[in-house]
Amino acid sequence: MAEVQEVKKQAKEREALFSKKNRQLISDPLNDSNPITVQVLGICSALAITVKLYPALVMSISVLFVLSAGNVIISLMRNYIPNRIRIIVQLVVVASLVILVDQVLKAYVYDVSKELSVFVGLIITNCIIMGRFEAFALANSPWKSFLDGLGNAFGYAWILLAVAFFRELLGSGQLFGYQVVPKAWYLTEGGVYSDNGLMLLPPMALITVGIIIWVQRSKNTALIEED
Amino acid sequence: MKLFKNILESVKPNFEKGGKLEKLYPVYDGFATFLFVPGHTSHSGAHVRDGIDLKRTMVTVILAMIPALLFGMWNAGNLHYNALGESVAFMDKFLWGAMKIVPMVVVSYGVGLGVEFVFCIIKKHQIQEGYLVSGMLIPLIMPIDIPLWMVAISVIFAVVIGKEVFGGTGMNILNPALTARAFAFFAYPSYMSGDKVWINTSTAEGQSVVDGFSGATVLGDLATSGSTQYSTMDMFLGFIPGSIGETSTVAILIGAAVLLFTGIGSWRIMLSGLLGAIAMGLIFNAVAPYAISPEQQSFMAVPFWQQLIMGGFAFGLVFMATDPVSAAQTTRGKWIYGFLVGFFAIMIRVFNPAYPEGIMLAILFMNVMAPLIDHYVVEANINKRKKRLKVKVA
Numbered sequence: 001m002a003e004v005q006e007v008k009k010q011a012k013e014r015e016a017l018f019s020k021k022n023r024q025l026i027s028d029p030l031n032d033s034n035p036i037t038v039q040v041l042g043i044c045s046a047l048a049i050t051v052k053l054y055p056a057l058v059m060s061i062s063v064l065f066v067l068s069a070g071n072v073i074i075s076l077m078r079n080y081i082p083n084r085i086r087i088i089v090q091l092v093v094v095a096s097l098v099i100l101v102d103q104v105l106k107a108y109v110y111d112v113s114k115e116l117s118v119f120v121g122l123i124i125t126n127c128i129i130m131g132r133f134e135a136f137a138l139a140n141s142p143w144k145s146f147l148d149g150l151g152n153a154f155g156y157a158w159i160l161l162a163v164a165f166f167r168e169l170l171g172s173g174q175l176f177g178y179q180v181v182p183k184a185w186y187l188t189e190g191g192v193y194s195d196n197g198l199m200l201l202p203p204m205a206l207i208t209v210g211i212i213i214w215v216q217r218s219k220n221t222a223l224i225e226e227d
Numbered sequence: 228m229k230l231f232k233n234i235l236e237s238v239k240p241n242f243e244k245g246g247k248l249e250k251l252y253p254v255y256d257g258f259a260t261f262l263f264v265p266g267h268t269s270h271s272g273a274h275v276r277d278g279i280d281l282k283r284t285m286v287t288v289i290l291a292m293i294p295a296l297l298f299g300m301w302n303a304g305n306l307h308y309n310a311l312g313e314s315v316a317f318m319d320k321f322l323w324g325a326m327k328i329v330p331m332v333v334v335s336y337g338v339g340l341g342v343e344f345v346f347c348i349i350k351k352h353q354i355q356e357g358y359l360v361s362g363m364l365i366p367l368i369m370p371i372d373i374p375l376w377m378v379a380i381s382v383i384f385a386v387v388i389g390k391e392v393f394g395g396t397g398m399n400i401l402n403p404a405l406t407a408r409a410f411a412f413f414a415y416p417s418y419m420s421g422d423k424v425w426i427n428t429s430t431a432e433g434q435s436v437v438d439g440f441s442g443a444t445v446l447g448d449l450a451t452s453g454s455t456q457y458s459t460m461d462m463f464l465g466f467i468p469g470s471i472g473e474t475s476t477v478a479i480l481i482g483a484a485v486l487l488f489t490g491i492g493s494w495r496i497m498l499s500g501l502l503g504a505i506a507m508g509l510i511f512n513a514v515a516p517y518a519i520s521p522e523q524q525s526f527m528a529v530p531f532w533q534q535l536i537m538g539g540f541a542f543g544l545v546f547m548a549t550d551p552v553s554a555a556q557t558t559r560g561k562w563i564y565g566f567l568v569g570f571f572a573i574m575i576r577v578f579n580p581a582y583p584e585g586i587m588l589a590i591l592f593m594n595v596m597a598p599l600i601d602h603y604v605v606e607a608n609i610n611k612r613k614k615r616l617k618v619k620v621a
Contacts, residue, residue: 187418194374194415194417194418196380196414197413197414198410198413198414199414201413207388210392
C-alpha cells in the first residue's frame with residue numbers, strides 16, 4: 001500500500017505545462033520517432049494525396065484536428081473504457097471526428113473535398129491515429145495526449161508537405177497551383193525544360209519518402225535497424 | 228604502357244594514407260586497375276575459376292554492342308535524310324548519326340561514372356565497373372531525338388535509385404539500363420513514345436520541315452492501325468525507326484554470337500526467351516480470330532517469327548535479360564526466367580498499345596521475380612534430396 005501511495009503522490013506533483021518531457025512529446029515525432037519515416041505508419045495517404053501541395057495541406061490539418069482531439073477524448077475516458085471493447089470505442093471516437101471534418105470540408109472547401117474524396121473517410125483507418133490512441137492516450141493525461149497528438153500530426157504533416165512540394169514542383173512545375181517554372185522554359189514553348197510525369201504517379205511518392213528516410217538515417221545512425 | 232606505369236607510380240603517394248588526395252584513392256585505384264592487373268591479392272582462400280575479371284567481362288559486352296551502335300548511327304542518319312528526301316553519301320549519313328549519338332554516349336558515361344565516383348568517395352569503397360555496360364546500353368535504348376538532359380536525369384535516377392541504394396554493383400534488383408529507360412518512359416512520355424521521336428526531321432536550323440510526317444515504329448504502327456509499311460527484310464536488317472540500337476536484328480545477332488562464344492551471356496536465357504516469345508506468338512496466331520478489335524486482330528495474326536525481329540525484343544533479350552546480376556541465378560531458374568521474359572514481352576506489346584515496348588516491362592517484371600524463382604528452385608532441390616535420403620534410410 002505504501003508503494004501505491006508514493007506512486008500516486010509522484011503523479012500528483014504538478015508538472016510544468018511545457019516541461020522538457022512535454023516539449024519532447026512534440027519534438028520527437030518531428031524527427032527521431034516520425035510516424036511516417038520511422039514508424040512507417042500512414043503511408044497510404046502519403047502516396048495518394050501528395051500530388052499537389054494544397055490537398056496535402058488540407059489533409060494535414062484534418063489529421064491534426066482528428067488526432068489531437070481524439071487523443072484528448074480518449075485520454076479523458078481512459079479510466080472508464082473497458083479493456084475488451086477499447087478498439088470499438090476508439091473507432092467510434094475517430095469516426096465521429098472524421099465525419100465532422102468531412103462535413104466542414106464539404107461546406108467550405110468543396111473542391112478539395114472532392115479531390116481528397118475517399119481519403120478523408122479513410123483517416124479512420126490511418127494507422128497513426130489508432131496507433132497513438134493505443135500507445136499513448138490510453139495511458140496518459142489529457143494534456144500530454146494533446147501534445148502527443150499535435151507532435152505526431154506535425155510529424156505526419158511535414159513529411160506530407162515535403163513530398164508534395166517536390167512532386168508538385170517537379171511534376172507540374174507549380175506550387176499551391178501557381179506556375180513556378182516559367183512557361184517559356186518548356187520544350188513545347190521553345191525552351192529546354194519538361195515536367196517529370198513520373199512524379200505524378202504514386203511510385204515516385206514512395207521513392208521520395210524513401211529518400212527522406214535515407215537522408216534521415218544517414219544523419220542519425222541510431223535509427224538504422226540491425227539486420 | 229611503361230609511360231602509364233611511371234605516371235601511376237609517381238602520383239601514387241598523393242593518394243595513399245596521409246597523402247594530399249587521400250580521399251580520392253578510389254578514383255586512383257579505379258584508373259590503375261583499369262590499366263594494369265591489380266597488385267593486391269584476395270584475403271581469404273583463392274576462388275580462381277578462369278582468367279577473367281569483372282572489367283574484362285564488361286569490356287567484352289561493350290564490344291558485343293559495337294555492331295548495334297555503329298548500325299544505329301548509320302540508320303539514324305539514313306532515316307533522317309530519307310525523311311527530308313535528300314540522298315547523301317554513306318559516310319554523311321553515318322557522320323550525321325554519330326554527331327547525334329556520340330554526345331548521348333558521352334553524357335551517359337560522364338554522368339553515370341560521376342555519380343559512381345561520388346558514391347565511392349563517400350562510402351570509401353573501390354570503384355565498381357558495373358556502370359561500364361549500362362553506360363553504353365542507355366544511349367542504345369533511347370530515341371534519337373531525346374534531349375541530353377533527360378538522358379542525364381534518367382542515368383542519375385538509375386544509378387542512385389536503381390543501384391546504389393541496394394549496395395552498388397552486383398546488389399541491384401533491376402537492370403540499371405532498363406531502370407533508366409523506364410524512368411524516361413514514364414517521366415517524359417512525349418519524348419519517349421509516339422510517332423515523332425524516332426526520326427529526326429529537322430534541318431540544321433532546327434525547323435521541322437516535314438509536316439505531318441509519321442515516323443512511327445513498327446510496333447506503334449501495328450498497335451494503332453494493325454499494319455506496317457516495312458517489309459520483313461527491312462525489319463531484319465534494321466532499316467526501320469526505333470531506339471538507336473534496337474532496330475537491326477543482324478547487328479544484335481553478331482553481338483549475341485560474341486556473348487555466346489565467350490560464354491558471358493547465358494545461352495539458356497536467350498534460348499528460353501526465344502521459346503517463350505514463339506510460344507506466345509503461336510498462341511496469338513491461334514486466337515487471332517477472336518480478338519476484340521480489327522487492329523488487334525491483325526496484330527495478333529502477325530506471324531510468330533516476325534514478332535521476334537520487331538521492336539526491342541532481340542536487343543532486350545540478348546543484352547539485358549542476360550544481365551548476370553538481375554537475372555535468375557540457378558540453371559533451372561534461368562530457363563523459367565528466360566521463357567517468361569519472352570512470353571510476357573510479346574503479350575504486353577500486343578495487349579497494351581500504350582506500352583509497345585513490352586520487352587522493357589517484361590524484363591523489369593521478371594527481374595523482380597528472379598529471386599523468387601531461384602528460391603523455389605533451390606527449395607525444390609533440397610526437398611528432392613531429402614526424399615532421396617529418406618528412401619535410402621528406409
